[in-house]
Amino acid sequence: MKRYILAILLVLFSSQLWAEEQKFEGLQLATAPINEFDMDAVKRGAKFFATNCMSCHTLTYLRYDKVAKDAGIVTDKKPISINGVTPPDLSLEADVRGVDWIYTYLHSFYKDPATASGVNNLIFPGTAMPAIVAPFQGEQVLVEKPMHDLLNQVQWYDLVKPVKQGSMTPEEFDKAVADVVTFLAYAAEPYHAEQERLGYWVLGFLVILFVMMYLLKKEYWKDVKKTRQ
Numbered sequence: 522m523k524r525y526i527l528a529i530l531l532v533l534f535s536s537q538l539w540a541e542e543q544k545f546e547g548l549q550l551a552t553a554p555i556n557e558f559d560m561d562a563v564k565r566g567a568k569f570f571a572t573n574c575m576s577c578h579t580l581t582y583l584r585y586d587k588v589a590k591d592a593g594i595v596t597d598k599k600p601i602s603i604n605g606v607t608p609p610d611l612s613l614e615a616d617v618r619g620v621d622w623i624y625t626y627l628h629s630f631y632k633d634p635a636t637a638s639g640v641n642n643l644i645f646p647g648t649a650m651p652a653i654v655a656p657f658q659g660e661q662v663l664v665e666k667p668m669h670d671l672l673n674q675v676q677w678y679d680l681v682k683p684v685k686q687g688s689m690t691p692e693e694f695d696k697a698v699a700d701v702v703t704f705l706a707y708a709a710e711p712y713h714a715e716q717e718r719l720g721y722w723v724l725g726f727l728v729i730l731f732v733m734m735y736l737l738k739k740e741y742w743k744d745v746k747k748t749r750q
């Protein structure tokens with residue numbers, strides 16, 4: 522029993538861990554509004570990635586994939602270095618950080634003259650990634666007094682405010698980020714949709730097998746019971 526309690530505590534605690542290191546108290550991850558089986562979104566996200574992210578980030582572990590290839594994504598690029606930091610490979614990013622984290626990260630850059638790139642990030646303080654999204658999202662700065670709710674929680678958009686408009690409306694930007702996150706979720710598990718489909722077949726098969734086994738057992742025991750009498 523003790524072990525179970527310990528395990529439950531560990532799980533609860535580990536999900537809190539990232540929040541512990543936060544500079545911004547009570548900052549919550551936004552829920553990424555994505556459907557990872559939406560292949561149109563995956564394709565749009567792959568295009569966006571090929572144009573805006575691939576100059577820095579590699580996707581080395583992406584298995585051969587027609588969707589990614591059609592979007593112009595290559596997997597044999599050599600990593601580069603930005604101010605001494607190598608942009609991490611993003612093939613498994615959706616598994617490592619989670620889709621909500623990436624979605625929030627891409628939304629929460631703000632101007633910070635103290636950094637080498639001139640921007641900083643709410644959930645990744647001191648990030649070496651430059652202001653890649655600013656041309657689309659616009660520029661944002663920290664608000665002076667963020668509004669916390671009753672539980673002392675804040676969302677990224679409570680902490681920053683726009684100061685310069687980008688080429689996209691907020692809705693267009695949300696959608697573009699959701700698409701690229703959908704693509705990264707797909708890239709981390711390209712067979713997920715297929716696995717899910719197969720899963721139902723397997724479950725269906727097991728149900729049928731169970732019924733047949735049960736009938737068979739009844740049939741066998743009928744004779745056994747008879748001989749015992």
Ligand code: HEC
Nearest residue numbers: 573574577603606607608609618623647648649650651653
């Ligand atoms: C000019 C180069 C550059 C471009 C272009 C770029 N990034 Fe980055 N990115 C970086 C660097 C450098 C880091 C590493 C930050 C660090 O470790 O401090 C990073 C980090 C990240 C991370 C966090 C990785 C982690 O878990 O630590 C994500 C997610 C990410 N980038 C996504 C993107 C997406 C999506 C795009 C395209 C819209 C993009 N990046 C475009 C340079 C770039």
